Amino acid sequence: MSLLTLRQLSYRWPGSERTLSVPALTLAAGERAMLRGSSGSGKSTLLNLISGVLKPDSGSLTLAGEALTTLSAGKRDRLRAETMGIVFQQFNLLPYLSVRQNILLPLKFAPGRRAKVVEPEIEVRRLLDAMELDAGILDRPVTALSVGQQQRVAVARALIGAPALILADEPTSALDPSARDHFMDLLAKQCHQTGSALLLVSHDPALARVVERQYQLQLHDSGSEVLPC
């Protein structure tokens, strides 16, 4: 069954005539998909729509069986906490928390995910190991880590409590090409092992090799449109 379904979705940017429209986008449970688009085409907006931060003007958006468009803002926040792990292009971690505290952070907002993690310490170490990070960094301040390490910690954090969907927004833009490929392999592998679906948003065609399905954000005069490719 499909985890995420967008149908005839339309969102108009406030103070503008331009709209973002998604005629059809689906993502099955455990599936990996990529959304390609140049900067300014509305990738961030789509991300905000899928994560329930923004509300579409029309159309339907179903996530994990819930019609996101009918939920209150608070319920959408809760749904996001329970079903999504999000990885930004950089600055993923709270600078005032240690690596361990950063990884455990999503559990504060998601009781359902917290219940799935029986032994937090063991789970944190397992995820670090899976992301090929040394357990010695657990108590280090995140500011002492390299950008590559920070991105991997961010993936570990997104995966904790096995959310159904990982949203990754240009996760490799701060990495050099060789680190990028290895990072993508790790990300795809871990999503597969956890059983999480992956929605990758990037302009970089090189990431396409780890996904099973691709969408394209097409720029028009009247806005942009998400089309399969």
Add this chain to the structure above:
Amino acid sequence: MLNLMLQSMRNRLTSVCLTLTVIALAVALFIGVELVRTQAKQSFANTLSGTDLVVGARSGNLNLLLYSVFRLGNATNNIGYDTYQRLAQTRGIDWTIPLALGDSHRGYRVIGTNLDYFRHYQFGQRQSLHFAQGDPFDDLFEVVLGAEVARTLGYQLGDALTLSHGAGGSTSFVHHDEMPFTVVGILSPTGTPVDRSLHVSLEAIEAIHAGWQGGARVHGVNADEINQYDLTPKTITAFLVGLKSKFQLLNVQRAINTERSEPLSAVLPGMALAELWALLGQAEKALAIVSAFVVAVGLTGMLTTLLASLGERRREMAILRAMGAGPRHVFMLLWAEAALLALFGTLLGYLLAQGVILALAPLALAQYGLVLTPSLPTGTVAWMMLGVQLTGSLAGVLPAWRAYRHTLADGLTQRL
């Protein structure tokens, strides 16, 4: 959430500490000003105690009170010594203290009086005068110093000093050089104008003016020749009256006010003090307003710091948002921080003020006769502390609201 907030604050330790310091200093200053204000009012009301009437030549209440009790300004006229002696026998009067003013020593007033002064004069809560050293005068050229006079001018028992004519203080050009006085007693601090007075006998006042006519020296008289003169006082400036019973107050007051031989005024010191305080109360209000502004500045400082930090914290908010935090969480995070800063700033300021009071208490007692004791916040201070807390929490709504708006606008987009 609370844990998260504390850790976030620890990360911004310097600015958090500075904010706390500003609020604490403002609150401490307010408490300090408030203490000085109440102590000033207190010591003002404590200037005179146990005296039922103050009597002087006919004039306004304030003028009489100022020159007789506060030793400021000048009397309009004198009272004949015989009139005083006769009135002192009025039925119902328990004791009187005569006061002869008009001379000074290096800016400090000289009071001509008799031994009843040391016996009956009371201040504060019916406290009598005590001698720190020595005894009352019992010879013509002996002087008893108030605590401040002795301390500031550095006099010891046995030191000699001369008096100057006129109450004009250090600017007096006419000195009673030929008749030096010996210090025989020094009074304990009272925190009243007594500390700033020198006390000699009424006869001594006569003696230093022997050979004078109409306020000017006609021919010089030496201390040795003084025995040839009649030193019975001719006039005094004012006198204080203690009654046997309060019920006689109005009778005695009327008797003095209707005295036929010369026009006199008898005023109730309590009423005159209240009248005077009503005037000085304006300064008191000004102090209160200043300290309220200081607290406002402290809270504005907190608001500035919080608002300034919002920009750099937008990224933090986006991350929390991605974790599932709602705009409400973000609002609470900011608001609770402001409330917490106000709370701890207030407590810190209170402790700081109490610490300073504790440290200064011995000095204040020794030098000014002021009793300072650390106290639990009561009255105005308690209301102020509560007010700072409420205002701080209320002010915290502004940055919290701004963060809420940012959060809605930014969503998961990381604005730098």
